[in-house]
Amino acid sequence: MSAPTVRDPGRLDPADTAAVLALLRAAAAADGVRPLSEEAELRLQHGGPHGGQDVVATTEDGVLTGYARLELGAPGSADDAEAELVVAPEARGRGVGAALLTRLEELAAGRPLRVWAHGDLPAATALATARAYTRARVLLQMRRPLTDDDLDPRPALPDDVHVSAFRPGRDDEAWLRVNARAFATHPEQGAWTPEDLHLREAEPWFDPAGFLLAWRGDPDAGGTLLGSHWTKVHPPGDAGPDAVGEVYVLGVDPTAQGLGLGRALTDLGLAHLRGRGLEEVLLYVEEDNAAAVRLYEGRGFGRHAVDVSWRRVP
Template sequence: MSGGEYWESTLDADRARTVRELLESATAADGVAPVSEQAVLSLSAESGARHRVAIADGVVVGYANLVAAHDEHPAMAEVAVHPEHRGRGFGSDLVGSALAAGGPGTRVWAHGDLPPAQALAARLKLSVARELWQMRRDLATSELPELVVPDGLELRTYAGPSDGAEVLRVNNAAFAWHPEQGGWTAQDIDARRSESWFDPKGLFLAVDPAAPDSVLGFHWTKIHYDENPPVGEVYVVGIDPAAQGRGLGRLLTLAGLHYLRARGLAEVLLYTEGDNLAAVHTYTRLGFTRSHVDVAYSATP
């Protein structure tokens, strides 16, 4: 390997474009994206993530994304190798580099936990540290429970940037425990609001009618137009910890599901931590079943 053997805090536009092309090739070959949305967004924004681009014979053959450890959360890495350059040790090199750069406890995501990723983890003596489940539900042929908003609550949609601060506050309070979701900034909200898929009518807010500017919880939906046919997503459901126990998670999830079905979508997906038993229970009762698993591996102490 030559060139690109160091970690960079930013990528120039040409390099970011080349990495995106690599990621698209890997997605087409594997049927699953090799890195998260957060990693893709970090290619062209100041995010705190670091990047390593592997180059062989002047060609970009691999990419690694590394987010440093923060608070009690370990460093997290994501790695992709171009399908035409696999089997030459680039993946092992990038994973090893990420583990070394991230420090003790660093975790490396294997999206879809495909057999090559399992084999690489076995060679490097890595063990499963975390599971992220993708769950799916049919919308076209199965019934949805009726949406009933209880007295003392108002359900409305996103009114514009004026709601941004409250959505951010609730998100970070609800996911304070979460290594990726809990540290959002206003820039993270703005970046997603500027995406082509964003629709303010698909961002639902639960508020107290007596204080309509104070958000109790929200459900941010998303539509994956790149899938054929398009698929809906329960993108983020966040409930203010002070409003827990009022059934807001189920209410907001249902509001989003009714909206996505009204848009003509036949299927909806979501992601949840495999060990979040309360969330898994809620989504299972709403008809979701596990479809695949993303696994975070770490070095065995």
């Protein structure tokens, strides 16, 4: 097989986008892990902020063999460039990953580059270490069954706090404000914009009934949002052979810490997912967030998979 052809055409046309999505499904089936983050898939399909770039690898006759998504950020940004890449299962071991990574390094133009390896697979580790990348971040995927009897569908809440479902178009601003405060130190989650929220509200999986908000007072009469638990349901084939629930975003405003809302919202969300007939739930958490890892381990979650951000300084 000749060397792969790598190109970065800007935004992909609909046919190329469909081909990439099919490649992602094939890679997920082969590896047992999604090859790209949800954010990268959304930007593949809908575009994203300035500085985003799609990169594809093909054979001489145009057959798609790999895909990468690069984010450079705003013009003049000194932040690291970030990327994700995937190689078609049938094209592995033929230099496609190395060719994509070389082009990503060229596009980063001398800036440090971070590349996510979902599942921490041996081939990704070998490629990264051979190119002098080092592990910069580790994201744990944790899972637990929903069939146990330890889930409390009616956990104790402070007397002046009640939980209700998210109302699109009415609760957006309050949720974005608390999300930014709860994840102020998180490099991605805390920077969500109204567009980020609305993109997810338009996704087929979005269900406001599983998006639980904890309020003090009437939300329409000056009430205060204290925290939330946004759940998600992955369809069969997305995170496993069967449908799987997710603790998608769980956050408590810093001013409401110590009220037990994190555990109460966790239990309410898990009970909601169990009520949907699901048997398993997953979540993602930074490995170095010891407090959150302890919280989830205390609620029966165990480590299931690992995503690694590899970083190289040219």
